[in-house]
Amino acid sequence: MTDCIFCKIINKDIPAKIAYEDEEMLVFHDIQPKAAVHLLIIPKKHITSLAHTTAEDTLLLGKLLQKTAILAKEFGLTDGYKTQINTGIGGGQEVFHLHLHVLGTPKPK
Template sequence: MSDCIFCKIAAGDIPATLAYQDDQCVAFHDIQPKAPVHLLVIPRRHIASLLEVEAADAPLLGHLLAVAARLAREHGLTAGYKTQINTGHAGGQEVFHLHIHVLGQPQ
């Protein structure tokens, strides 16, 4: 989607402080962190929200969660962390490109 800021980050058109990237996803530091560690894990393919996810997307969602867990370990969140997916306006979603928040305090 041409006007999606997260699509532009995934494409490298807008700079971000990347924490991870592969052919399926990109992870970067949130520009308005709500915790000492606040990362966003996004699919490269535009999916507006969980409301658009279909059964065929299960492998991608599993990969996003595995990347979130890997990044949590790499950022010292071994005592625990929060993952969060906001869905829709009423669910607090502000950027309509599926993303997983990884939030925590390093130990």
């Protein structure tokens, strides 16, 4: 998708503060954070929304969720955190590339 902002971030056409990257996903800090920690986890495969996933995407979805737990711990969200996937216009989705929000406040050390 040439007009997808998240695809442009994946392709490094637009800068982002990257927290994690592998061959299947990219994780970066939201530019308009709603919490002390606000990460976006996106698949590198363009999927418009959760409603557009297929059985073929099952393993990828599991990996995204598993990485959520790992990153939450790494970012100090040991008291808990919120995960959110907005799906479609009615669900508040603004960027039409599947993405998972991870929000929380690190536990003081």
